[in-house]
Amino acid sequence: RIRPCSKEPSTSPERIHDLSNYINSGKALAIILGILLSVIIAFTLGAIVQYIIRIIFSFEYTKSLKYFGSIWGGLVISAITFFLLIKGAKGSSFITIEILHWIKANTLIILALSFIFWTILLQLLSWIFKINILKFIVLVGTFALAMAFAGNDLVNFIGVPLAGFESFKSFIAEGIGNPDVYSMEALKAPIQTPPHFLLIAGIIMVVTLWFSKKARSVTQTTLDLSRQEEGPERFESSYFARSIVRNTISISNTLKAIVPRSIQVKVNKRFNRKFYNQRKKEQSISFDMLRASVNLFLASILIAMGTSLKLPLSTTYVTFMVIMGTSLADRAWGRESAVNRITGVITVISGWFFTALSAFTVAFLMALIIHWTGFTGIILLILLVLFYRH
Numbered sequence: 001r002i003r004p005c006s007k008e009p010s011t012s013p014e015r016i017h018d019l020s021n022y023i024n025s026g027k028a029l030a031i032i033l034g035i036l037l038s039v040i041i042a043f044t045l046g047a048i049v050q051y052i053i054r055i056i057f058s059f060e061y062t063k064s065l066k067y068f069g070s071i072w073g074g075l076v077i078s079a080i081t082f083f084l085l086i087k088g089a090k091g092s093s094f095i096t097i098e099i100l101h102w103i104k105a106n107t108l109i110i111l112a113l114s115f116i117f118w119t120i121l122l123q124l125l126s127w128i129f130k131i132n133i134l135k136f137i138v139l140v141g142t143f144a145l146a147m148a149f150a151g152n153d154l155v156n157f158i159g160v161p162l163a164g165f166e167s168f169k170s171f172i173a174e175g176i177g178n179p180d181v182y183s184m185e186a187l188k189a190p191i192q193t194p195p196h197f198l199l200i201a202g203i204i205m206v207v208t209l210w211f212s213k214k215a216r217s218v219t220q221t222t223l224d225l226s227r228q229e230e231g232p233e234r235f236e237s238s239y240f241a242r243s244i245v246r247n248t249i250s251i252s253n254t255l256k257a258i259v260p261r262s263i264q265v266k267v268n269k270r271f272n273r274k275f276y277n278q279r280k281k282e283q284s285i286s287f288d289m290l291r292a293s294v295n296l297f298l299a300s301i302l303i304a305m306g307t308s309l310k311l312p313l314s315t316t317y318v319t320f321m322v323i324m325g326t327s328l329a330d331r332a333w334g335r336e337s338a339v340n341r342i343t344g345v346i347t348v349i350s351g352w353f354f355t356a357l358s359a360f361t362v363a364f365l366m367a368l369i370i371h372w373t374g375f376t377g378i379i380l381l382i383l384l385v386l387f388y389r390h
Helices: 013-022 025-056 062-086 096-104 107-128 131-176 197-210 213-226 239-257 261-270 273-280 289-310 315-329 334-375 377-390
Strands: none
Touching: 013 334, 025 062, 025 261, 025 273, 025 289, 062 107, 062 131, 062 289, 096 107, 107 131, 131 197, 131 289, 131 315, 197 213, 197 261, 239 334, 289 315, 315 334, 334 377
16 A cells, blocks of 8 residues: 655654555565465476486487477477467567457467477478587577566566656656655556666666676576586585485485386486586586576576466576476486585575565665655765765
């Protein structure tokens, strides 16, 4: 609920009690739970999908790709088409209502034709031009993940300044003059973001990511925690991580006693890394192209699906947990490295919540300073930011 601002003292018990009316705690809790749920779903699906794909193709996937690679590529690109283009079309400003209705009425036909087209095309490209199907899938998946990030992060990035700009326009249009009695009811109405705003925001995001050292550090942390081979670990072990590993080994031993020995032997053959280790000597890679295709495909469709359904999720959290799930399914976490990597995952996740709590606290303090000091406080905060940045 949005109420007019007031400069009156707010220390009375009644006003302190009314603080809950200014924070939509129910919605905030739903967002937090939604993000937690998305993390669990991303990790679980990443592990399940990667396990199935690895069983089908194995680490020595060259022969399997000749027969099933085009089918996998057709499935991936068709799914990306559905979640990014078909599901994402309803939020586009340049697509008419008639086109949306036509897409909705013919969704199954579009998906079927897309699957057939891409499967045949990829097979022909593989036969005639000897194109690596996995490289093509990774290229499309990279584009899809970038689109999914843009559809989610770009909106979050531009949301706050756009809300401020729309509030300013509404305030000027109403001509009230006194901001203390201005109610922001106008923000309850749907707002169509101008395309040039999105373009400018996109350029800012691209430039920031390209030159950001922090972005490279985050990427390196993710690669270190998901790499296929053993090696130096960035994180130390912890009691909680050791407990998780012990319990997981206990569950694994129980399952081994139930599953027939012949099935275990066949499954273990699919996870033989001899072929991967040979490629690893030739080029420095953290994991193979097959897992990369699953990472990009699954992360992009989960983000696109959550965005289209207007579900609260974090693109970074979802992508990170998909990568962790696929690395677990690929048996990248050995007994020695599992403890360190679980500690790393826990550290990263706890860092997210610490960042959220810090942002909440700093935003509260800044609002309090501006409320008490007015324009002087704004100038001081701007100077503080400039001093901190330089």
